Amino acid sequence: MAGGEFPLYLCLFFACFICCYEAMPAKVFQQALNDRPVIGVLTQIVSDDVMKPFGKTYIPDSYVNYIESGGSRVMPIRLTLSNEEYESIFKKINGLFLIGGSANLNTSDFARVAQIFYKLALTANDAGDFFPIWGTCMGMQLLTVLVAGENLLSNTTAENVALPLNLTTEAHSSRMFQGFPKELIKALAEEPLTGNFHHFGLTVKAFQENEELSSFFSVLSTNIALNGEYFVSTIEGKRYPFYGVQWHPEVNRFQWDRRLNIPHSTHAVQLSSQLAEFFINEGRRSLHHFDSPEEEDSSMIYKFTPVYTSNFTAYEQIYFF
């Protein structure tokens, strides 16, 4: 009867209201996100004699674990492909991760391939096609060479030492650290949470004196090298989603060599997790994708088996290609 219809009408009304209410903000305010991101990692040329029997190029598993821990998959990218092949890969991956190691930042294939992706990323971001790049240690050094158009690195040795970061005022309004709990920011500035393993870097002076670099990046932290030089230790693109750390966030959770000063404290682990998730969240904003699920699956690092290297390198396991 009529008495029964009224509540039904009300229910429908509320159902519709709730439905519309939930759907609208999602459509209007939230950008599309990609929850199956793939991060490309350039392989490194093997130069260490003890590693040569296993392959010509490699990626340490610590970087792979680090990227995977943020909720992403890894696509290894060889250094021997054609420009067309790199352009094609660029349209499939959701970010590029430049790892540490030792390569000539001017003449190596690593530098050549990184430059191809860097230029594609500049153009894409300019056109509203979001594409993030992260550089760790040598990866950050290479980013500064690409942006400056010249190599401004000098001796800023901080080898096998864990340091707190001297955070700048920009750090407190940065994207990189914005999701950090207050306690972790405090710990980052006071406790030695960042593992340093480098001989070269960018002095604060060289950074400030170079117009390209200082207009492109904000400096989020600095540190003091063995020779007393102040070096830039964390950078973030002002306009572009490009990030660099001179230190090694991945080691805090994924490397255990007892000869190395690797921070493994609760805060050190938290720092590493937060940064991995931050970068992968940037990757989620890229809608690049593979042409087919089959192509996607066969491009992942999962089909390779890492080699146990803990007894003769500083890495627990390494992927060789």
Ligand SMILES: *[C@@H]1O[C@H](CO)[C@@H](O)[C@H](O)[C@H]1NC(C)=O
């Ligand atoms: C980079 O390499 C080229 C070719 O080898 C050379 O002409 C140039 O001077 C080098 N630049 C730097 C900054 O090392």
Ligand SMILES: *[C@@H]1O[C@H](CO)[C@@H](O)[C@H](O)[C@H]1NC(C)=O
């Ligand atoms: C920290 O950086 C400031 C400039 O931002 C500098 O004046 C100060 O000396 C630095 N301190 C350390 C310990 O690096």
Ligand SMILES: *[C@@H]1O[C@H](CO)[C@@H](O)[C@H](O)[C@H]1NC(C)=O
């Ligand atoms: C850098 O400076 C340190 C400290 O002065 C020195 O021990 C080291 O040999 C230098 N390294 C290079 C590569 O010049």
Ligand SMILES: *[C@@H]1O[C@H](CO)[C@@H](O)[C@H](O)[C@H]1NC(C)=O
């Ligand atoms: C490292 O350990 C593996 C596995 O136990 C062994 O086969 C290999 O010979 C060792 N390598 C060195 C250099 O000790």
